[in-house]
Amino acid sequence: MRKLVFTVALFLVFSSLISARWLSYRDDGTVDITIVAVVEQKPILSSELDQVVMSSGITPPEDSVEFFKLYAQVLSQIINEQLILEAARAESVQVDDELVEAEFNARWDSLINRFGGEKVLAESLKAEGMNINQFRVQLRQQIKDGLMKQAYIQKHLGFVEVSDDEVKEFYELYKDSLPPLPRQLFIQAILIPPQDDSVCWKLARNDAYKAYELLKHGKPFKAVAESLSDDLNTRESGGYLGKFALEDIPKAFRAAVLKLGVGSFSKPLRGDRGYHIVRVLSRRGKKVELAHIFFERPSPEAAAMRIAMAVYDSARSGVEFTELVKKYSADSASAAKNGDVGWISEEALPKEMLAIIDSVGEGTVLPPVPERNGVAIYRIKTISPPRKLSLETDLDILRRFANQWKMNTRLEAIIDELNEQSYVYIHDKRL
Numbered sequence: 478m479r480k481l482v483f484t485v486a487l488f489l490v491f492s493s494l495i496s497a498r499w500l501s502y503r504d505d506g507t508v509d510i511t512i513v514a515v516v517e518q519k520p521i522l523s524s525e526l527d528q529v530v531m532s533s534g535i536t537p538p539e540d541s542v543e544f545f546k547l548y549a550q551v552l553s554q555i556i557n558e559q560l561i562l563e564a565a566r567a568e569s570v571q572v573d574d575e576l577v578e579a580e581f582n583a584r585w586d587s588l589i590n591r592f593g594g595e596k597v598l599a600e601s602l603k604a605e606g607m608n609i610n611q612f613r614v615q616l617r618q619q620i621k622d623g624l625m626k627q628a629y630i631q632k633h634l635g636f637v638e639v640s641d642d643e644v645k646e647f648y649e650l651y652k653d654s655l656p657p658l659p660r661q662l663f664i665q666a667i668l669i670p671p672q673d674d675s676v677c678w679k680l681a682r683n684d685a686y687k688a689y690e691l692l693k694h695g696k697p698f699k700a701v702a703e704s705l706s707d708d709l710n711t712r713e714s715g716g717y718l719g720k721f722a723l724e725d726i727p728k729a730f731r732a733a734v735l736k737l738g739v740g741s742f743s744k745p746l747r748g749d750r751g752y753h754i755v756r757v758l759s760r761r762g763k764k765v766e767l768a769h770i771f772f773e774r775p776s777p778e779a780a781a782m783r784i785a786m787a788v789y790d791s792a793r794s795g796v797e798f799t800e801l802v803k804k805y806s807a808d809s810a811s812a813a814k815n816g817d818v819g820w821i822s823e824e825a826l827p828k829e830m831l832a833i834i835d836s837v838g839e840g841t842v843l844p845p846v847p848e849r850n851g852v853a854i855y856r857i858k859t860i861s862p863p864r865k866l867s868l869e870t871d872l873d874i875l876r877r878f879a880n881q882w883k884m885n886t887r888l889e890a891i892i893d894e895l896n897e898q899s900y901v902y903i904h905d906k907r908l
Contacts, residue, residue: 499527499537500548513905514552516559523905526551549908560895562622565629572624580620585613634887639879641872647879648868655866658874660823662834663859665816667801668808669785670851671777678747680780684772685745685752692742698756701770707751708771716756716768723763730755734765750774778847785845785852792842798856807851816856834860 501510501523514521529551530537538544592598599609607615639647648655672680688705692698699715706712726734733743734755742756751773758766775783788805792798802816811818823831834841834857841857866875 499530500524501527511905513908514556514901514903516556516901517563517899519559519563521552521555521559525555529555545907552903552908556901557892558626560892560899560901561626561629563899564895565625568629568632570625570628570632572621572628577617577621577624580624581617584616584620630888630891633891634884637880637884637887639876639883643883644872644876644879645868647882648866648875651878651882652866655878657863658822658866658871660863661820661861662823662826662857663820663861664818665798665802665856665858666808666811666818667785667788667798667806667816667854668811668848668851669781669788669805669845669854670807672780672784673777677774677777677780680783681751681772681774682745682747685754685770688770688772689745689754692754698742698768698770702768705772706770707773708769711769711771716770717758718767718769720759720764720766723765726765726767734767745772778852781852782845782847785854789842789845789854792854792856798842801854817858818855820861 500513501508503509510522510524512520513523513526526548530547535547537547588598589595592601595609602609602612684705688701691701702716703712706716708716711717723731723735727748729748730743730746730753733746734757737743737755737757739757739760742754745752745754751771753772754770756768758768760766784805788801792801799815802812806812806816823834826834830843833843839857839860843855843857845852845854868875
């Protein structure tokens with residue numbers, strides 16, 4: 478049997494801003510950036526190889542042979558990328574400026590979030606001897622180059638399709654080295670969409686009236702404020718607001734305050750952002766001393782999460798999941814199938830969720846998670862253990878593998894041809 482070797486991905490995101498090290502560092506710790514290879518007129522520096530290794534999260538081996546073996550693979554990858562880029566430029570491959578800008582904005586926002594703000598990013602860049610405007614230009618060019626390479630590959634690979642016979646051929650060649658199919662989980666789901674404004678107000682009102690009932694049954698106002706109020710500025714002081722002239726109190730609350738005796742509290746009153754329960758602490762002339770308990774109207778997304786948590790609690794308490802699907806799920810496609818979504822690999826789930834599944838097993842209802850179009854509650858209906866791939870049961874998965882194999886074979890042929898047509902010289906003979 479031949480051993481399957483998957484091609485290393487051609488495209489890496491250069492996101493590390495750490496100083497170049499390893500190949501570019503001498504034993505005494507000094508930096509020595511050298512030209513390790515040349516492709517056409519483009520020199521490839523040792524620091525570029527270091528950056529790829531760092532950005533991929535690989536720690537270079539201490540063993541010298543393995544160290545240079547790793548860097549030789551990285552150099553080969555960079556040479557291949559440069560060959561494709563040079564070929565794309567020679568053919569005047571064009572990319573959509575709007576696509577470049579959209580990708581740049583997404584990448585830029587991600588960087589800003591990762592660094593905790595543009596100012597922090599600018600300071601990090603300054604430490605590397607680069608200002609933020611230079612970096613923006615460089616990042617945009619890298620994105621454009623990457624899209625050009627993708628366009629060139631798509632142009633020359635064309636549409637790749639594999640027949641059933643090719644899938645069988647691939648399987649027979651590589652079945653002994655194919656990775657096992659990871660544990661598969663059959664998922665059911667309930668999707669709670671962002672809620673409209675009326676639901677958000679209703680939730681806030683319900684919260685306020687629950688607190689109002691507690692007060693009516695004798696729970697101290699200060700204790701209720703400290704445990705339930707959404708006003709973080711006054712919660713620790715039992716909802717204390719201060720002293721006010723009557724004319725300074727909003728009209729929506731003034732009439733209620735005028736009717737309250739000292740020590741008494743109002744029913745929930747609707748304000749601009751939620752509901753308030755107001756208590757008069759003291760009154761002197763036209764001035765009153767007030768405290769309140771505030772219940773903020775949740776955002777549509779927060780309201781969805783609250784409803785999802787209630788549905789999750791119901792599912793865990795024994796309510797049939799399929800009944801909850803019918804009542805709450807906004808995903809019509811899965812709801813029509815009793816919430817069935819299909820099989821997914823355990824690799825697609827966070828470790829925390831897998832820990833819950835491992836402890837409970839089939840029938841596990843997972844805590845709600847935010848999704849792009851709402852909040853989802855997932856249930857593990859069935860678990861299939863890891864197993865070897867087979868033609869009888871995994872034809873679609875094997876077809877994807879075979880398709881990638883065929884694409885890699887074609888891509889290797891393209892790169893071999895570009896190597897023959899181009900000037901490539903490796904200076905560092907260790908690589």
